[in-house]
Amino acid sequence: MLPVAHVGHYLWVFYVIPILIVVGAIVRNAIAQRRLARDESGESSTARGGEFTKRD
């Protein structure tokens, strides 16, 4: 059974939600940035590899 009488003890959850949203957005953004940087470095190394192949 839902302990309705004690629901007041869990009100702090509502105060944590905005913090979790902001921290989640930051972490998601950081991961996306890192992935983008990795992809860019991967593309540039492929391009360099291509140049070497041509010279060879």
Place this chain on the structure above:
Amino acid sequence: MTLPVAHALASRQDLPIPAWLFAWAASIVLIVSFFALSAAWRKPQFEDEHRRPLGERFSAALLSLPVQVLCGAIGVFLLGVAVYAGLRGTEAPDRNFALTFIFVTCWLGFPFFSAFLGNLFRPFNPWRAVGRAAGGAFASIAGQRPAHLAYPERLGRWPAAVGLLAFVWIEVVYGRTSIVSVDIEPHAVAIAALVYSVYTLAMMAVFGVEKWCDRGEAFSVYFGMFGRLGIFGARDGRLYRRRPFSAATDWAVVPGSAAVVIASIAATSFDGAQDGAFKDAIEKTFEWFIDRGVGLTTGLRLTDTIFMLLTFAAVGGVYMLGVRGMRTVPGAPSFKQLRTGFAHTLIPIALAYLVAHYFSFFVFQEQAQFGYLLSDPLGTGHTDLFGTVSNEVDYKLLSANAIWYVQVAALVIGHVIGLMLAHDRALVYWPDYRKATASQYWMLAVMVAFTCFGLYLLSVANG
């Protein structure tokens, strides 16, 4: 009636929406402010104070020696009255001048007014006045200025941070567990004031008056910190007007400054949470100590001390997480540099917490201060110096809803100013505004966390 030192006075509100929705709204305001700053604020604005000197005669008059002596004498006199009232007056906390004067009028009044006008405590600092007078007397007798030891710079403002925590400990831990009354005894406050006076004067004799006021004297450092937000300052014998908040940017360069501002936020948080958010946890820990044979008073003091230190560690930990987050942005300075460089952004938050937690308490207790306490400082009922001894406190002056809206507004405005100062400082470390903005995502999280935590504490305390 007892003096409710530990809490803001507020009764249950009748709010149109749940209290937690205010936390959501405040978070949205912070996020919108953050993106507005990122879009429109691309050059540092607070690194230069933009000083504009006030009139020469006006400055000379206010900074003249007779005015300095008068202000110092007023400070010494009022400290003397508070100590005398504590030693000789009634033990009823609400009827003794000492408690309200020290814990409300000075402790809350100087931060509130200094944050607008600049450091108001400095001219009235009783220990500085006595120290300067003693130094002057020594110089005239010995024919030379007193020699002092070099202050160990590594100590920085740590003595002030410890002093600040000790003062709050006396108020909210020792006072809560006193034997005679339910709040701190005026006699104990008077003894503490005397002990602190002897310690401060001794330190001033060793390290010099101005040096100790800038680094170790807890009240000078604490009130001076809020004074850095204000618009007036003094330098080279001249008063000047400056851009608001700009003097705060170089306040934290001294080691230990971050600890002072963190201690301020933690002290207010703990005071608000002691009988609210932390109540259950404190009771369980207290019972744990009692089960192991610890005495009642010792057990309560131990428990409260542990929770106070935990609050200090938690507030510091949230700030350090924000700083560590900033380190991940390319081109970031060292962790130490960031930790010091952004500490001043917490000053408006410390002020916001003070206003939110004590605003109503200050308004109510000042009626007592300038009413019956002024006319009957000892609280014996035998004197009526100004004919105001029968004045009572009007608790209907502020409604519970009005108090709540002031609390929410204070927290939101304080954190928006904190964000603004942090963004401004980020532009110094990362001249590319995109990197500066990226670094501030973490400070946004810190600000949202402090805002929601503050509102949660208030909602529990008020509920």
